[in-house]
Amino acid sequence: MRLTLKIWRQAGPDQPGQLVDYQLDNANEHMSFLEMLDVLNQQLIEKGEDPVTFEHDCREGICGSCGFMINGLAHGQEKGTTVCQLHMRHFQDGDTVVLEPFRADAFPILKDLMVDRGGLDRIIEAGGFISARTGSAPDAHSVLVPKDDADRAFDAAACIGCGACVAACPNGSAMLFTSAKVTHLGSLPQGSPEHTQRVLRMVNTHDEMGFGACSNHGECE
Amino acid sequence: MVQTLNGNVPQGPIDKLWDEHRFNMKLVNPANKRKYKVIVVGTGLGGGAAAATLAQLGYQVECFSFHDTPRRAHSIAAQGGINAAKSYPGDGDSIYRLFYDTVKGGDYRSREANVYRLAQISNNIIDQCVALGVPFAREYSGYLANRSFGGAQVSRTFYARGQTGQQLLLGAYSALARQIALGQVNMHTRKELLDIVVIDNRCHGIVVRDLVTGAVERHSGDAVVMATGGYGNVFYLSTNAMNSNVSATWRAHKRGALFANPCYTQIHPTCIPVSGDYQSKLTLMSESLRNDGRVWVPKQAGDSRKPSDIPEGERDYYLERRYPSFGNLVPRDVASRAAKERCDAGFGVGDTGRAVLLDFASAIQRDGEDAIRARYGNLFQMYERITGDDPYKVPMRIYPAVHYTMGGLWVDYNLQSNVNGLFVLGEANFSDHGANRLGASALMQGLADGYFVIPYTLGNFLADVSPADRVADDASEFQAVEKDVNDRIEQMLSVGGKRTVDSFHRELGLTMWDKVGMARNEAGLKEAIATIKTLRDEFWSDVCVPGKANELNQELEKAGRVADFLEFGELLAYDALQRDESCGGHFREEHQTEEGEAKRNDDDYAYVAAWEFKGVGETPELHKEDLEFEYVQLKQRSYK
Amino acid sequence: MSRALSFYRTSVGKKIVMAVTGFMLVGFVIGHMVGHLGMFAGKEAYNAYAAFLKSLGAGLWAARIGLLAALVLHVVSAIQVKRQSRTARSQDYAVKKNLETGLSARTMLYGGLLLLAFIGYHLAHFTLLVTGPGYSPTDAYGNMVAAFNVPAILAVYIVAMIMLGMHLYHGVWSMLQTLGVDFPELGALRYKLAPGIAAVTIIGYLSVPLAIAIGVIK
Ligand SMILES: Cc1cc2nc3c(=O)[nH]c(=O)nc-3n(C[C@H](O)[C@H](O)[C@H](O)COP(=O)(O)OP(=O)(O)OC[C@H]3O[C@@H](n4cnc5c(N)ncnc54)[C@H](O)[C@@H]3O)c2cc1C
Ligand code: HEM
Ligand code: HEM
Ligand code: SF4
Ligand code: F3S
Numbered sequence A: 001m002r003l004t005l006k007i008w009r010q011a012g013p014d015q016p017g018q019l020v021d022y023q024l025d026n027a028n029e030h031m032s033f034l035e036m037l038d039v040l041n042q043q044l045i046e047k048g049e050d051p052v053t054f055e056h057d058c059r060e061g062i063c064g065s066c067g068f069m070i071n072g073l074a075h076g077q078e079k080g081t082t083v084c085q086l087h088m089r090h091f092q093d094g095d096t097v098v099l100e101p102f103r104a105d106a107f108p109i110l111k112d113l114m115v116d117r118g119g120l121d122r123i124i125e126a127g128g129f130i131s132a133r134t135g136s137a138p139d140a141h142s143v144l145v146p147k148d149d150a151d152r153a154f155d156a157a158a159c160i161g162c163g164a165c166v167a168a169c170p171n172g173s174a175m176l177f178t179s180a181k182v183t184h185l186g187s188l189p190q191g192s193p194e195h196t197q198r199v200l201r202m203v204n205t206h207d208e209m210g211f212g213a214c215s216n217h218g219e220c221e
Numbered sequence B: 001m002v003q004t005l006n007g008n009v010p011q012g013p014i015d016k017l018w019d020e021h022r023f024n025m026k027l028v029n030p031a032n033k034r035k036y037k038v039i040v041v042g043t044g045l046g047g048g049a050a051a052a053t054l055a056q057l058g059y060q061v062e063c064f065s066f067h068d069t070p071r072r073a074h075s076i077a078a079q080g081g082i083n084a085a086k087s088y089p090g091d092g093d094s095i096y097r098l099f100y101d102t103v104k105g106g107d108y109r110s111r112e113a114n115v116y117r118l119a120q121i122s123n124n125i126i127d128q129c130v131a132l133g134v135p136f137a138r139e140y141s142g143y144l145a146n147r148s149f150g151g152a153q154v155s156r157t158f159y160a161r162g163q164t165g166q167q168l169l170l171g172a173y174s175a176l177a178r179q180i181a182l183g184q185v186n187m188h189t190r191k192e193l194l195d196i197v198v199i200d201n202r203c204h205g206i207v208v209r210d211l212v213t214g215a216v217e218r219h220s221g222d223a224v225v226m227a228t229g230g231y232g233n234v235f236y237l238s239t240n241a242m243n244s245n246v247s248a249t250w251r252a253h254k255r256g257a258l259f260a261n262p263c264y265t266q267i268h269p270t271c272i273p274v275s276g277d278y279q280s281k282l283t284l285m286s287e288s289l290r291n292d293g294r295v296w297v298p299k300q301a302g303d304s305r306k307p308s309d310i311p312e313g314e315r316d317y318y319l320e321r322r323y324p325s326f327g328n329l330v331p332r333d334v335a336s337r338a339a340k341e342r343c344d345a346g347f348g349v350g351d352t353g354r355a356v357l358l359d360f361a362s363a364i365q366r367d368g369e370d371a372i373r374a375r376y377g378n379l380f381q382m383y384e385r386i387t388g389d390d391p392y393k394v395p396m397r398i399y400p401a402v403h404y405t406m407g408g409l410w411v412d413y414n415l416q417s418n419v420n421g422l423f424v425l426g427e428a429n430f431s432d433h434g435a436n437r438l439g440a441s442a443l444m445q446g447l448a449d450g451y452f453v454i455p456y457t458l459g460n461f462l463a464d465v466s467p468a469d470r471v472a473d474d475a476s477e478f479q480a481v482e483k484d485v486n487d488r489i490e491q492m493l494s495v496g497g498k499r500t501v502d503s504f505h506r507e508l509g510l511t512m513w514d515k516v517g518m519a520r521n522e523a524g525l526k527e528a529i530a531t532i533k534t535l536r537d538e539f540w541s542d543v544c545v546p547g548k549a550n551e552l553n554q555e556l557e558k559a560g561r562v563a564d565f566l567e568f569g570e571l572l573a574y575d576a577l578q579r580d581e582s583c584g585g586h587f588r589e590e591h592q593t594e595e596g597e598a599k600r601n602d603d604d605y606a607y608v609a610a611w612e613f614k615g616v617g618e619t620p621e622l623h624k625e626d627l628e629f630e631y632v633q634l635k636q637r638s639y640k
Numbered sequence C: 001m002s003r004a005l006s007f008y009r010t011s012v013g014k015k016i017v018m019a020v021t022g023f024m025l026v027g028f029v030i031g032h033m034v035g036h037l038g039m040f041a042g043k044e045a046y047n048a049y050a051a052f053l054k055s056l057g058a059g060l061w062a063a064r065i066g067l068l069a070a071l072v073l074h075v076v077s078a079i080q081v082k083r084q085s086r087t088a089r090s091q092d093y094a095v096k097k098n099l100e101t102g103l104s105a106r107t108m109l110y111g112g113l114l115l116l117a118f119i120g121y122h123l124a125h126f127t128l129l130v131t132g133p134g135y136s137p138t139d140a141y142g143n144m145v146a147a148f149n150v151p152a153i154l155a156v157y158i159v160a161m162i163m164l165g166m167h168l169y170h171g172v173w174s175m176l177q178t179l180g181v182d183f184p185e186l187g188a189l190r191y192k193l194a195p196g197i198a199a200v201t202i203i204g205y206l207s208v209p210l211a212i213a214i215g216v217i218k
């Protein structure tokens, strides 16, 4: 499979960047998208060029490290699939693929396709927790949680913190991320005492970090 | 000369040990706690739980991770679940049974006292996690749900769909986040530990590299807690995350910490097979699949028909055939070796012949597709996403892959290494799993270490230390270590060779997998050691590391890790060679029963092998900690 | 009070203000629409309705002031929110695709501002009677017929009503989201709620001017 890749190259946070064209002749349909980039990088290194920097770790779609824009879509075109789980069989021989970093002022670019998503951590630090000191917990069965509540909490808690919602949102808003955590903790009886405070503090920090407001565009989901 | 080691296990009846020990340990005056500075490296279940709890207690914690946020530690990837002896289902479980099963599962190569403590604490972990909002699976009644896991005969595994590790880690992360906001934890993300500072066998701090700017920094503290995960990536392909590494523990080892049982590596039977040489990692398919899937290969070697075209009579359900009572649910090591045996004998399927089938057809027929979807929907989806095959229609192709490493830095009962002031938690230590880890017990161990053990034992250590005596981070010893680190970085950048770092890593992995993998023998191990030495020399004369030291440079990061694997791989093979018996995850072809099962030699090898570093390429020195079994009777494992 | 203020300062606070005021405005828009459908009932009936409205006196003023306040809050918070989002991505994508959002969602502010301009014009037109063909303060029916026989005025209203429909197309859905009202019992129909209201509004409003223009109402 032959591909033309247009990749955003940027040496550092305050450096100018641009899309650079690369030809890759030996991709194949069994590779994952990141393995395809690995192959490109090996070739660049052998040619004495700087390999493309991108963040990744688990390559199983769970750690949330990976993520960039593929042809204008966060994590590419497959719904519910992170870049590391995207496979090349969804592309065709001869395709041109544009790779850009997630763009938001709250996510400064560190290098090439790698951005700093620390703003999301600040939101959690502001209130995304239940204050329960280690060792103070009562028996796990002392509070029963209806299955539906537990399931709702789980669905919200499954957020992997990848930041794709921010990247996709026309407003650069992290409201989906924020509300996921609020819903997770708020759906559980353990989490309700701190609920109001949590919401205020998390939303405040969300705004302070420079994320945009949500206007329910629905791109983030 | 062989040295003997003492695990510092207190005396007394096993069920009282930990309580009495906690009472006997010294306490730090609460008013003084904030004067102590504790360095925690790693934010997985072990490190994250430790940092949060130590901070709650009032210590000033400096926490490090090479990730961009604590929440991405590799614990996030654990799928199946976490064990605890709650016995909520009332099916006969107890602390004692969990203890017993874990020692047995570890093939009698772990320290009884540690395992007992682990089983005791397991219950507190569940309580704590629920309090933190971990959304464990529940029944309609609102009670917590349990399942049986990894061949256990009781249902003691708590889970959050197929994402238990994620939810537990997010729980620990949230507790940590709170302490960060309170200023009790100073979180250093994207900083990689590159060395530790040891003066007179006492650890005083660490040297790290800022992965964004490339700056090398020194940090001193009153104690260092390392929870940096396992070393499975020495095999290149494994289920571990790409950046998991041995560097932190290896550097500590080179500074005097003993490395225990490196040859105990666990191969997981149900992973998605390798598809080509560009493959970068392997994906685990949760073990729970074996509850309903049946494993088979064609009866005829080299049969290239589609699985659905092979009639029932021409299929070999080899696990059910060999192990009539456990069948598809035999422990991981047994299932893995059986798959390898079939493939080696030419019965494997797929393009590479290195895969066996995991078939859900009969389960779907029995329970209906919806029931199977409810149980495994997300796993089937993941499988389809990666392979493009629909497991509801065609059997999955699976093959074993390296998954977990039981070995690690040697620690005593207090989780302190032989270097004073250096504590090691989680997968990075060797402590609780012996020669083989049971499913759902790594999460339990990581959280036990972090939430419930280290807060006590570290206090006991610090009670004898004065913060006023802390060595300043600009002391000459710190500067010397910093210089070593910088020199090594310069050296790597200046080789200017032709081969990429990945090509070395891949080659190392192939050797490790072939010769030091699922089955090992003397000749192969010796060959592996020789190959690794050659490869290491080649690395230092022909590696190509692009870029500079003072910038974000992912190739440089990888190069440092691979350089360490190239040293560590030799120790692993050496340990495997020295351990002339089979036990758990360590299988020496010379020692097997007639049925091809691992055959232990309890008379000569019932000890922990802890290695002392003597120089790169030099023969390490063996320290033995003898294992005594007072409570559990040593038996040959049998799953027939 | 200070708590309410600090809540307003968050983007979520502003959104809620926008949704609540939006709800009031929607209420008015629908009521107003139903009212002027009375045109189809004939001159007497409609003029009586207009006279009745005027006779409300203080009540009318209260409603007017309430609406005006809602409108001001709505507009101010809309502008503030938009400003926050504007600065959230200063460097744009070279390539960006959207899967969900549409033209109406992305033009809320400009559409809204055009609506504001329309409301100004409209008040000048029908309430203050300072622009357009000569009117009689007591003959609302006649005024309307006169106005919509002027093609330019008709065009302005058609454009404005389409803008309104677009604003509501995203606005009503967004409002329900913001206020957390989901109507799960409606099933898939609930996704049709906003388009439905938007369509009814456009059709309802335009029916009268168009009926006048083609001579059904004279
Ligand atoms: C796919 C998969 C599934 C699993 N499923 C289960 C399961 O179902 N049940 C179960 O019990 N166990 C399971 N395990 C095992 C279990 O997940 C791990 O053993 C456990 O989570 C390890 O936790 P840890 O805290 O020791 O290390 P990790 O979570 O690996 O954390 C390591 C931390 O150290 C940091 N670090 C490492 N090196 C450095 C350095 N040099 N400098 C700075 N920081 C560093 C990292 O940034 C990270 O924060 C699974 C493992 C895998 C791979
Ligand atoms: C085809 C569309 C419309 C027609 C024919 C129409 C007609 C009228 C008429 C005849 C009046 C005067 C009533 C009176 O003074 O007795 C009026 C008043 C008014 N209209 Fe409309 N209108 C239309 C659309 C709108 C829209 C879309 C809005 C708002 C968004 C609006 C807002 C108002 C307001 C605020 C008043 C003043 C009410 C008052 O006196 O307090 N109108 N309209
Ligand atoms: C008749 C008049 C109007 C009605 C009925 C109306 C109704 C609504 C409704 C229901 C919403 C959804 C609120 C939400 O997001 O929860 C909304 C949003 C909005 N309105 Fe209006 N509106 C009107 C006038 C205006 C005007 C004059 C402006 C001018 C600036 C405006 C600007 C906006 C904007 C920008 C939004 C988007 C809010 C967001 O970002 O979520 N609207 N409107
Ligand atoms: S909510 Fe945002 S950060 Fe969380 S998983 Fe979804 S896209 Fe990623
Ligand atoms: S796309 Fe953005 S506007 Fe809201 S609904 Fe999602 S955060």
Ligand code: FES
Residues within 6 Å of the ligand: A055, A056, A057, A058, A059, A060, A061, A062, A063, A064, A065, A066, A067, A082, A083, A084, A085
């Ligand atoms: S690399 Fe972990 S989610 Fe993609």
